[in-house]
Amino acid sequence: MKDIVATRKMENGIACYYGETGREGFETFTFADLIDMKINALDLLDDPRNYGIDEKERRVVMKK
Secondary structure, X not given: OEEEEEEEEEOOEXXXXXXXXXXXXXXXXXXXXXXXXXXXXXXXXXXXXXXXXXXXOOEEEEOO
């Protein structure tokens, strides 16, 4: 799992940037995808460092 370092709202979803600064990757998720994963989109936008990305399963997961 890689830590999300930044997020950006897009027209129909959220772009999540993960990895190290200068070497970031990104994935985009639709709002429907986030709802299916039980992820609060507003919380993800406000506090992205509480989340990570599982690259194998292409999922956003909340860190505990």
